[in-house]
Amino acid sequence: MRETLEVKSKVWLEVDGEAVLGLGRKMLLEAIHRHGSISRAAREVGISFRKAWGYIHSMEEFLNTKLVETRVGGKGGGGASLTAEARDLLAHYDKLLKGVNEAIDERFHEIFG
Amino acid sequence: MRETLEVKSKVWLEVDGEAVLGLGRKMLLEAIHRHGSISRAAREVGISFRKAWGYIHSMEEFLNTKLVETRVGGKGGGGASLTAEARDLLAHYDKLLKGVNEAIDERFHEIFG
DNA sequence: CTTCGTTATGCAAATTTGACATAACGAAAA
DNA sequence: TTTTCGTTATGTCAAATTTGCATAACGAAG
Numbered sequence: 668m669r670e671t672l673e674v675k676s677k678v679w680l681e682v683d684g685e686a687v688l689g690l691g692r693k694m695l696l697e698a699i700h701r702h703g704s705i706s707r708a709a710r711e712v713g714i715s716f717r718k719a720w721g722y723i724h725s726m727e728e729f730l731n732t733k734l735v736e737t738r739v740g741g742k743g744g745g746g747a748s749l750t751a752e753a754r755d756l757l758a759h760y761d762k763l764l765k766g767v768n769e770a771i772d773e774r775f776h777e778i779f780g
Numbered sequence: 781m782r783e784t785l786e787v788k789s790k791v792w793l794e795v796d797g798e799a800v801l802g803l804g805r806k807m808l809l810e811a812i813h814r815h816g817s818i819s820r821a822a823r824e825v826g827i828s829f830r831k832a833w834g835y836i837h838s839m840e841e842f843l844n845t846k847l848v849e850t851r852v853g854g855k856g857g858g859g860a861s862l863t864a865e866a867r868d869l870l871a872h873y874d875k876l877l878k879g880v881n882e883a884i885d886e887r888f889h890e891i892f893g
Numbered sequence: 894c895t896t897c898g899t900t901a902t903g904c905a906a907a908t909t910t911g912a913c914a915t916a917a918c919g920a921a922a923a
Numbered sequence: 924t925t926t927t928c929g930t931t932a933t934g935t936c937a938a939a940t941t942t943g944c945a946t947a948a949c950g951a952a953g
Contacts, residue, residue, distance in 0.1 A: 671795060674876065678789045678884060687785075706899060715943060720901070737900060740950030744899030762891045763787065763884075770883055771791060778875045819930060828912060833932070850931060853919030857930030 674775040678767055680760065682729040688760050692722055696749060696757055699735060705747045730756075787888040791880055793873065795842040801873050805835055809866055812848060818860045843869075 679689035686692075691712070698708035709719035723735050734753035739745040749757075792802035799805075804825070811821035822832035836848050847866035852858040862870075 672800075673794050674791065675794050675799075676789065676791045676880075678787065681786050681788050682784060686788075704899070716900085717902085717943065718941090724901095738950095739900045739948075741899085742897095742951045744897060744951095745949075746899075759891055763887055767789075767884055767887060771880055774876055774880060778872055817930070829931085830913085830933085831911065834911095837932095851919090852917075852931045854930085855920045855928090857920095857928060858918075859930070 672779060674771060674779075676768060676771050678764060685725065685729045687726045687729050688756060692726060693757060693760060695719055695722060696734070696753055699747055700749045700754070703746045703748055704743075705735070705737070708747075785892060787884060787892075789881060789884050791877060798838065798842045800839050800842050801869060805839060806870060806873060808832055808835060809847070809862060809870055812860055813862045813867070816859045816861055817856075818848070818850070821860075 677689065680687050691714075694712045695708055695714070698711045699705055702708050702711070705719055705723070706716045709716045712719075727734050732752050733750050734756070735747050736750055737745065737747045790802065793800050804827075807825045808821055808827070811824045812818055815821050815824070818832055818836070819829045822829045825832075840847050845865050846863050847869070848860050849863055850858065850860045
């Protein structure tokens, strides 16, 4: 009956019905933290700068919190870094994810074989 | 910092990267089972017949299994009912969902307060 | 004062989604 | 036999969403 039946899951945070943190945004923020640049982070996670920028501003708008500190111009063109609030939010989200996917997978294999 | 921060989650099944069963499709199939009609089921769950029909055929194509038995014309115009495979799949999916959302909620409140 | 890579946006294209229109069907009633 | 009725079954098109393109502004360093 089935070819490659598999379970998929998503866990994300919302404010006023708008997504403010999911797997994609998490990857983006972590990449920004590593590279100190939105554009380089976007390239790494495979999205356009435009989209990354949209993500960030949407998150900041609905969380009503500054997450990414940016510098424009200057040596290297500028750059970006995470605020303490962003790092804190990421840590909490990581905790939330920890074990959830494993629990789902476990249940899936237990039921569907 | 936050207004109404809440956790959201989805769990669904895929075949070859295509969704074959999620919450929406589950609701639709259950409504078909109750009403014996795709169109009445679609009205109940708030989607168009066209969309419901698309769901069903996509599910059947990727699962390579007949899920809905239909009769066209005749008294009442026709009707539809679930196959044994569909009922079986629904039962398994229900089992899969059972507890998962509770586990996620529990973890959320434990971490975010 | 030129260069460079970045932030910052408007806008258009493309894709996806969803709704509309219409045909076919067949049992029962007229 | 013919009409009626609510359903299944699809093609087609519009609308909404998403994605990407183009361009301006910036400012430190050479």
